[in-house]
Every structure is written in C-alpha cells, then in structure tokens.
Amino acid sequence: MTESRRKNVIYLGPQGTYTHQAALQQFDDHDQFDLIPAKSIPECLDELENNPCIHYAVIPLENSTNGQVVFSYDLLRDRMLKSLNPDTSSNRVIPPLQIIAEQYVSIEHCLISREHLTMSELGKYKIIRVYSHPQVWGQVNQYLKELQQEYPNTTFEKLDTSSTSEAVIKVMDSKTNEHENVLNLAIASEFAAKLNKVNVLQRGINDQLGNTTRFMVFKKRKEQSPAMKCAGSKVNLLTFTTKQDDPGALVDVLTVLKDYSVNMCSINTRPFNTVTLERKWQYVFFLEYYENNENIDWTKFYQQFGSYCLEWCLWGTFYRDPRYYN
Numbered sequence: 045m046t047e048s049r050r051k052n053v054i055y056l057g058p059q060g061t062y063t064h065q066a067a068l069q070q071f072d073d074h075d076q077f078d079l080i081p082a083k084s085i086p087e088c089l090d091e092l093e094n095n096p097c098i099h100y101a102v103i104p105l106e107n108s109t110n111g112q113v114v115f116s117y118d119l120l121r122d123r124m125l126k127s128l129n130p131d132t133s134s135n136r137v138i139p140p141l142q143i144i145a146e147q148y149v150s151i152e153h154c155l156i157s158r159e160h161l162t163m164s165e166l167g168k169y170k171i172i173r174v175y176s177h178p179q180v181w182g183q184v185n186q187y188l189k190e191l192q193q194e195y196p197n198t199t200f201e202k203l204d205t206s207s208t209s210e211a212v213i214k215v216m217d218s219k220t221n222e223h224e225n226v227l228n229l230a231i232a233s234e235f236a237a238k239l240n241k242v243n244v245l246q247r248g249i250n251d252q253l254g255n256t257t258r259f260m261v262f263k264k265r266k267e268q269s270p271a272m273k274c275a276g277s278k279v280n281l282l283t284f285t286t287k288q289d290d291p292g293a294l295v296d297v298l299t300v301l302k303d304y305s306v307n308m309c310s311i312n313t314r315p316f317n318t319v320t321l322e323r324k325w326q327y328v329f330f331l332e333y334y335e336n337n338e339n340i341d342w343t344k345f346y347q348q349f350g351s352y353c354l355e356w357c358l359w360g361t362f363y364r365d366p367r368y369y370n
C-alpha cells in the first residue's frame with residue numbers, strides 16, 4: 045500500500061491502553077492503518093475533527109461494571125449542543141463526526157510495580173501510591189479495600205492518570221523512595237506491563253471478573269466508511285433533548301419507538317448547562333436501538349421522532365460487535 049493511501053487512527057494512549065487494544069481489534073491490517081496515541085480522550089475527537097491527517101478515532105464509552113465513561117459521553121453532549129445552528133429551521137444536528145463501529149475489550153486489571161516485588165513486601169511501606177485512570181477505581185473498589193485491611197499500617201493513596209498506560213509510565217519514571225518508605229504502583233493491563241517490561245504483582249484484581257469495556261470508532265462524516273466485516277444486527281446511537289416543562293415530553297419521544305416496533309437497547313442521560321440558558325438541570329438523553337426490522341419506514345420514523353424532540357442528532361448506525369454477546 046502506498047504511503048498516501050495509509051490511514052491514521054488516533055486512540056487514547058500511550059501504547060498498551062485498553063483503547064489501544066480496541067483500536068488493534070478494529071484496525072488489524074498493519075499495511076493499511078497507522079495507530080497514533082493521544083494524551084487524552086478529548087484530544088482523540090479534537091484531532092479527528094481538525095487534523096486532516098487523522099482518519100479515525102477510538103475512545104472508550106462504557107464499562108459493564110461501572111457504567112458510563114463520562115468524559116466520552118460529555119464530548120458527544122457538547123458536540124451536539126455546540127454544533128446547534130440557530131439559523132437552520134431543522135432541529136436535527138449533524139455533527140462533523142460519525143460513529144462507524146463498536147469494539148468490546150475484556151478488562152483484566154493487574155497491580156504493577158517498577159521493580160520485582162512480591163505482595164508480602166507491601167507491608168513494609170508507609171505510603172503506597174496507586175496510579176490509574178479514574179474509570180478503574182470503580183472496578184477495583186473491593187480489592188483496594190481488602191488490600192488496606194491486609195496492610196493496616198500502610199496508607200494507600202489513589203492518584204488519577206489520563207490512561208492506564210500513563211500510570212505504568214508514571215511508576216517507571218518514579219524512583220521507589222526507600223528512605224521515605226513510599227512505593228508507587230500502577231493498575232493497568234498485562235499488555236501494558238509487558239510492553240513496558242515492568243513487574244506484575246497480581247493479576248485479575250477486578251472486583252467482577254468478566255468485566256468488559258465498550259469502545260466507539262469514529263470517522264469524519266464527510267469521508268467514506270472503510271470496508272468492514274459486517275454481519276448481524278445494526279445499532280443506532282442517537283442523542284436528543286426534550287421540550288422543557290411539558291409533561292410527558294420524554295414519553296412522547298419514546299412512544300415513537302413503541303409505535304414503530306423499534307427495540308431500544310440502552311438509555312442514558314448527562315446534564316447540560318450552558319451560559320446562554322438561565323436554567324441548570326437540563327439533560328441530554330443518549331438512546332440506542334436496533335435497526336433489524338426491515339419493514340420500518342425510517343424516514344417517517346425520524347420525522348415523527350424529531351417532531352417530539354427539542355434537538356436530536358443521529359451519531360451513527362453500526363454493526364453489533366459479536367463480542368457483545370460473550
């Protein structure tokens with residue numbers, strides 16, 4: 045493949061993150077795709093939106109144990125509100141980005157140290173700083189509680205990093221301070237530990253084994269979709285706001301799904317609050333539903349659906365990843 049035909053995929057880096065694994069699952073043809081790490085989730089979508097050299101972005105959306113990755117939900121929320129064009133007569137928002145696929149990655153967290161160390165040695169440290177991505181804390185709550193009970197004379201501190209791989213790098217760069225009795229540890233995947241050649245103290249430390257994270261793949265809306273393995277059900281992800289102070293406004297929107305026999309698979313909300321609106325406590329709804337009923341007149345469906353929304357935005361229609369069912 046010539047250099048110019050190669051495509052660049054940006055993902056939440058550095059290398060070794062769970063998002064990196066999701067990107068590798070989606071873009072497994074190394075002759076066609078270059079994977080580029082970003083420093084944060086917002087940077088992934090900003091770069092895709094503004095940098096002509098970036099063709100796709102992969103970000104985490106939700107976790108089967110502790111739910112929404114709020115940073116990602118809020119990026120979609122803000123883009124729906126930001127791209128609202130007051131000059132258009134339509135209440136449909138068409139953002140410059142589009143979702144084209146989903147990926148599921150099993151999450152198996154490990155406790156990681158820079159040097160070789162065993163669990164029984166943890167008790168000799170006065171302070172143990174544990175670094176990880178904020179999404180991780182809700183997945184290892186019980187584990188960290190038990191660790192604290194096992195080593196009552198050690199204080200465990202949780203410190204946020206922009207990703208799990210960033211936590212590993214933090215631990216690699218920081219010297220264990222024997223003098224002050226401080227030890228730095230990371231929680232990340234075995235993939236991240238191996239890549240950075242650091243020590244895995246303990247594997248499978250999630251409170252719930254079988255934990256999975258769902259990742260979304262974006263492209264620029266104006267670009268063509270890549271050829272993809274397609275099979276099974278199609279899913280839509282749509283965001284909308286309802287009319288305020290209108291009893292039954294949400295019911296009206298959802299009744300359109302019932303009327304058209306559209307099967308909903310998830311509904312979420314995030315608050316929004318813009319300076320131009322005098323009112324706080326407003327919500328954007330995130331709705332997902334299947335598109336397997338061939339008899340539905342989707343044009344009519346969206347006409348009716350949109351008529352009950354204040355604003356709405358269809359982010360994409362994509363195939364359900366088979367890993368969803370595992």
Ligand SMILES: O=C(O)C(=O)Cc1ccccc1
Pocket residue numbers: 056060061062063064104107151177179180206207208209257
């Ligand atoms: O930090 C990472 O490795 C990510 O990709 C984000 C994340 C964090 C925790 C679980 C799943 C994804």
